[in-house]
Amino acid sequence: MANVGGPGAEGTKYPPSEFSQKYARVLAPDGKLVSPCDVFGEGKLFDKDIEEKTRLAFKVTLKKLDKLNTVSEINKENLAREKIDQIIECFPNTLPKDLPDVLAKTKWTKKTADVSSWTDWWEMHDKILKSLKKQATHIQNWWEYTGRPSPGDEEILNSLKRLVSGVLTHPVTIGKVIDTYTPKRKKDKPKSIHLMGTDRPEATMIYAGFFTEILAANPINPIKITLVSPDPANKQLAQDCGPKSPMLINQRCKLTAWDGFYHDFWQKWIKTKKVEKPDVAMGIHPGLHAEGVFEFWEPTLDLLLEENILTVFTVFNTEEFNASLKRLDGMFARYKYKGVNPFASGHVKQTPHNPDVCWASNGYLIVFQGRTVDLNTMTLIEEPTETIMDEEKE
Secondary structure, eight states: OOOSSOTTOOSSOOHHHHHHHHTHHHHSTTSSOOOHHHHBSTTSSBOHHHHHHHHHHHHHHHHHHHHHOOOOSTTHHHHHHHHHHHHHTTSTTOSOTTHHHHHHHOOOSSOGGGOOSHHHHHHTOHHHHHHHHHHHHHHHHHGGGGTSOOOOHHHHHHHHHHHHHHHHHHHHHHHHHHHHHSOOOOTTOOEEEEEESOOHHHHHHHHHTTTHHHHHTSTTSOEEEEEEEOSHHHHHHHHHSOTTSOEEEETTEEEEEEESOHHHHIIIIITTTSSOOOSEEEEESOOTTSTTTHHHHHHHHHHHHHTTOOEEEEESSHHHHHHHHHHHHTTTEEEEEEEEOTTSOSOOEEETTEEEEEEOTTOEEEEEEEESEETTTTEEOOOOOOOOOOOOOO
């Protein structure tokens, strides 16, 4: 199932989150980030005493972070960026409040096939970039309170962009997967994606409205999203919009959810032809590499391979990527793609159990369909001939 905190995530409180919550009324008194000159000084909201307490709290928080960060020559550049990101995370309300609304109203101005990196994505989202630049100015004005050298306006802006990528990596990755790997269809013909083992991040993607990026990446086809998972985060959605009663969450998007394992969902709903077979089945951070987790996925994997269903998994880092491939190699999966995900979160973090290992949401993609070996005869299955179709004009 999707992991919220990443590999090795622990229950300890994260210092930036603690600071942000405690000092939100100082740094963002009306729910909007401001500069020190707006709140400190004669006739302003707070006196010198609060200013000094804020300055001290910044320094205490950064000392706590120093203890969390372990020096690693291998990940020197990642750690340098992570330290900036950690300071940025101390600031409340740094991401635009209207982000979901702006995304919903913004059409991609490039063909999805031409959007191959976050750089391409940002070129289409100038309005969001302008909001982040305003936030970067306020953060720069606060920086002296941290007691650390300022990285400069550009690096602060880059950090904010990394945080946005962390929020949007799920819908953009899903949208690109649908466009890249599923069969091309005529305009207004729907496509279906089944998200397996969903957790809180996928539910949040729906509730917050970020799912509209899936639609933006697929402008000519309506999308039906089905969430299947026994996780508590999926239970409410399963009650609200079960397979018998899909919910129209957008004029171009239907949502349904089911509480349980995917192989059981298949037997109850797909085998009986009450629900369509998916164009793609996808699992975000399924944890195939982990002992005690793979056993739950094995019946679903067997089913997907036997039914020749296009399947996609994402993983956090190289370590999990290689271990997951080993599992799938043992099941003779036929790969369509295995490698780095260009729309992984740019918000890279150090793994607690090994300072030389970093992780990021959706760091790698594994795309496969069917097997390379017939398990009945143990003979190789010939590579299927694929017909390449011209992309529909948008």
